[in-house]
Amino acid sequence: MTMEKGMSSGEGLSQISAVKVTAKDLETKQPQKDRRGGFVLVHAGAGYHSESKAKEYKHVCKRACQKAIEKLQAGALATDAVTAALVELEDSPFTNAGMGSNLNLLGEIECDASIMDGKSLNFGAVGALSGIKNPVSVANRLLCEGQKGKLSAGRIPPCFLVGEGAYRWAVDHGIPSCPPNIMTTSRVDSERETERKVFLFAVGSPSNGCRGRRIALIRRQEQGFSLAAFKRNKRKLELAERVETDFIQLKKRRQSSEKENDSGTLDTVGAVVVDHEGNVAAAVSSGGLALKHPGRVGQAALYGCGCWAENTGAHNPYSTAVSTSGCGEHLVRTILARECSHALQAEDAHQALLETMQNKFISSPFLASEDGVLGGVIVLRSCRCSAEADSSQNKQTLLVEFLWSHTTESMCVGYMSAQDGKAKTHISRLPPGAVAGQSVAIEGGVCRLESPVN
Amino acid sequence: MTMEKGMSSGEGLSQISAVKVTAKDLETKQPQKDRRGGFVLVHAGAGYHSESKAKEYKHVCKRACQKAIEKLQAGALATDAVTAALVELEDSPFTNAGMGSNLNLLGEIECDASIMDGKSLNFGAVGALSGIKNPVSVANRLLCEGQKGKLSAGRIPPCFLVGEGAYRWAVDHGIPSCPPNIMTTSRVDSERETERKVFLFAVGSPSNGCRGRRIALIRRQEQGFSLAAFKRNKRKLELAERVETDFIQLKKRRQSSEKENDSGTLDTVGAVVVDHEGNVAAAVSSGGLALKHPGRVGQAALYGCGCWAENTGAHNPYSTAVSTSGCGEHLVRTILARECSHALQAEDAHQALLETMQNKFISSPFLASEDGVLGGVIVLRSCRCSAEADSSQNKQTLLVEFLWSHTTESMCVGYMSAQDGKAKTHISRLPPGAVAGQSVAIEGGVCRLESPVN
Numbered sequence: 001m002t003m004e005k006g007m008s009s010g011e012g013l014s015q016i017s018a019v020k021v022t023a024k025d026l027e028t029k030q031p032q033k034d035r036r037g038g039f040v041l042v043h044a045g046a047g048y049h050s051e052s053k054a055k056e057y058k059h060v061c062k063r064a065c066q067k068a069i070e071k072l073q074a075g076a077l078a079t080d081a082v083t084a085a086l087v088e089l090e091d092s093p094f095t096n097a098g099m100g101s102n103l104n105l106l107g108e109i110e111c112d113a114s115i116m117d118g119k120s121l122n123f124g125a126v127g128a129l130s131g132i133k134n135p136v137s138v139a140n141r142l143l144c145e146g147q148k149g150k151l152s153a154g155r156i157p158p159c160f161l162v163g164e165g166a167y168r169w170a171v172d173h174g175i176p177s178c179p180p181n182i183m184t185t186s187r188v189d190s191e192r193e194t195e196r197k198v199f200l201f202a203v204g205s206p207s208n209g210c211r212g213r214r215i216a217l218i219r220r221q222e223q224g225f226s227l228a229a230f231k232r233n234k235r236k237l238e239l240a241e242r243v244e245t246d247f248i249q250l251k252k253r254r255q256s257s258e259k260e261n262d263s264g265t266l267d268t269v270g271a272v273v274v275d276h277e278g279n280v281a282a283a284v285s286s287g288g289l290a291l292k293h294p295g296r297v298g299q300a301a302l303y304g305c306g307c308w309a310e311n312t313g314a315h316n317p318y319s320t321a322v323s324t325s326g327c328g329e330h331l332v333r334t335i336l337a338r339e340c341s342h343a344l345q346a347e348d349a350h351q352a353l354l355e356t357m358q359n360k361f362i363s364s365p366f367l368a369s370e371d372g373v374l375g376g377v378i379v380l381r382s383c384r385c386s387a388e389a390d391s392s393q394n395k396q397t398l399l400v401e402f403l404w405s406h407t408t409e410s411m412c413v414g415y416m417s418a419q420d421g422k423a424k425t426h427i428s429r430l431p432p433g434a435v436a437g438q439s440v441a442i443e444g445g446v447c448r449l450e451s452p453v454n
Numbered sequence: 455m456t457m458e459k460g461m462s463s464g465e466g467l468s469q470i471s472a473v474k475v476t477a478k479d480l481e482t483k484q485p486q487k488d489r490r491g492g493f494v495l496v497h498a499g500a501g502y503h504s505e506s507k508a509k510e511y512k513h514v515c516k517r518a519c520q521k522a523i524e525k526l527q528a529g530a531l532a533t534d535a536v537t538a539a540l541v542e543l544e545d546s547p548f549t550n551a552g553m554g555s556n557l558n559l560l561g562e563i564e565c566d567a568s569i570m571d572g573k574s575l576n577f578g579a580v581g582a583l584s585g586i587k588n589p590v591s592v593a594n595r596l597l598c599e600g601q602k603g604k605l606s607a608g609r610i611p612p613c614f615l616v617g618e619g620a621y622r623w624a625v626d627h628g629i630p631s632c633p634p635n636i637m638t639t640s641r642v643d644s645e646r647e648t649e650r651k652v653f654l655f656a657v658g659s660p661s662n663g664c665r666g667r668r669i670a671l672i673r674r675q676e677q678g679f680s681l682a683a684f685k686r687n688k689r690k691l692e693l694a695e696r697v698e699t700d701f702i703q704l705k706k707r708r709q710s711s712e713k714e715n716d717s718g719t720l721d722t723v724g725a726v727v728v729d730h731e732g733n734v735a736a737a738v739s740s741g742g743l744a745l746k747h748p749g750r751v752g753q754a755a756l757y758g759c760g761c762w763a764e765n766t767g768a769h770n771p772y773s774t775a776v777s778t779s780g781c782g783e784h785l786v787r788t789i790l791a792r793e794c795s796h797a798l799q800a801e802d803a804h805q806a807l808l809e810t811m812q813n814k815f816i817s818s819p820f821l822a823s824e825d826g827v828l829g830g831v832i833v834l835r836s837c838r839c840s841a842e843a844d845s846s847q848n849k850q851t852l853l854v855e856f857l858w859s860h861t862t863e864s865m866c867v868g869y870m871s872a873q874d875g876k877a878k879t880h881i882s883r884l885p886p887g888a889v890a891g892q893s894v895a896i897e898g899g900v901c902r903l904e905s906p907v908n
Binding site: 160161162163169292303304305314327332365 | 612757758783
């Protein structure tokens, strides 16, 4: 990929260095007979992915892509394919979603997840949900039930359930519960070489609120069990609270953590899918920040913030799907998923996404008081294009453009088309010298899918 | 007010009758010395308000306006003034918010509320909150705490809390709890002439999903205690479930309820405020639909959906504030509060709001499968205008345009400026023959506020 580093020219953006990556055109193989097409792009979070764990993050992204493609090839709905990818991502102990999620201040797991169907424009979401292994399955079931129309006595079916009520609804709809001790202390899949779970959370610089300062971060130790991690995190939080009363000690601590070259991981997971008919779907799932307040709901549960999917229509030349990751409060206040989806109707997807990340995210007036703006998105857009000269007349070509962009130090992605033998994975990083929270990385590609004309 | 009935001209809107009401210019008196200015507009829900209870709804709107104006005159923040209005609306047993809210399927009260500050653009929200008399107070406290910056160890303060976690946070921050039996069975304020609480919920027409059919509604009996109402509602729900297995019986039932000329009340409450400096704030609070699923969260808790407030800025010639009411799922899927706020930057506020209600709400592709689209909004926008010839040179004039618009049968509003002796109240209704869910009513006015130059 050709990389080009430049300065943005927009008003108020003079301090933002933009990294422009020219997309590589990924020509895919011809489709196999009797197998349906489609494309999936997944992420294992925008945050920080160390080189030492890159292999594990890539592996789970690869498996998630394969699960979605298997569904698409079997003719499943885009929403079912995106759910299959998310289930795989949630089941990994390396991601902060589903099993092994970050624990809140009370040592409990509370998950957020949502899904959107670009065809029906329906949405399902759960927030602060405990005791269910795959929160995305509950979100997808809410979406499906919502599509069946009104409940008895004309009651409107819910699209967003939280807490104990969400748990009861899930169990009532046949989704098995999972004891909290299994979710919090699960051992890593025996195929994996280590039994580790990383717990990190962002530590801001001291109280003055000016922008442009580097975010200092404390790295939490790796260990095998999330409950032990929680206890260690709590002790470190108590220490931090004592330390922060003494600015000199705090400064020393920050310098020390900067030397370790660590950063915060905000490893929400998500996926976007387009099926062989051009229908899109998007989903997102998160365990939220470590030591969050119980009951806190982040962007992964919120309409317009965590994911967005919208098929082509009268006013939309493109079908679009978006999934976000990062600091929930930043993604909520900018309604970033929907913002990206709207921007992607412009002619140049790459430029539109870059401008959105700069103007509507980093420079958003809604985040003017933040030290740094941390997030990432994966997006795809697709449209039917005229058959190429060498194509047979009973084939349609679906042009899929896919991109990822982040302001965090790194973002782990994977992608695969039904015509590929295996998924490609990548850990995208800000270039050396770029400052997390103030710079944008953007990369992507193009995929052409051929499918029989219906 | 001059009323004019016409047909809209937009694509796909041929079945929508629009009611255009030319705003009456409300010239207010000169400000009293040593008292600060400001304006408040409140609503007691978009739904159905019977003539017999009009007096009660108007009375609570009047009191809410007075509370907000008292705060503004004392120099309070716009957010504190809007909170004061909401507390009054929540405390009324006639509204579906706070005390005496609708009960869910388990016979519990679970409330949603949110608030937004146009100056800081901060937001606070609670969802599915039980055991707190004034949910808006918790939302406002979350907003205030969020403005203080990061928590210990750099944790980002939450802006949205739900369920038990929200309750714990509120109590930990000194907000008193309120036993559920008091909230569910509270007697009406002794000043009121009756002890009644109306429990209504919408009943759609049978399963086929075509648009344009009239929504049939079952009116629930009035009674003094919400627990008794819940039991009656449950029995009626069970009856409805049996009845719906027999279409003929259902048809009879619908005809019967239509004869009663009743409609659904979706009586969320809300307010928008502008203070003497031109800062705006908006808030909303709701008990949700009767017999909703526990854990269901509606628009009143959701960013962009329940309320929006945004001061004038580089790209916004006007400060805008919006609060919505109606069917939560419809308001969520159209992100209606934010949509209205953006539209209000156009030159003609009345036309912009009408077009938004028609094109982005009733005709929204996100609600294409709905029988009728039920909601209402109150909006205000303000800008500084040049001093008039007869004004003294040390005065500034703030031009405030305010509007309400609804697709429901009625909407109850109240408004007051700091220069008025008392609030004005109004129950806006669709004209005879207009169909709820398919027609738009819109009315409003203009107010000029004078305040000393800072």
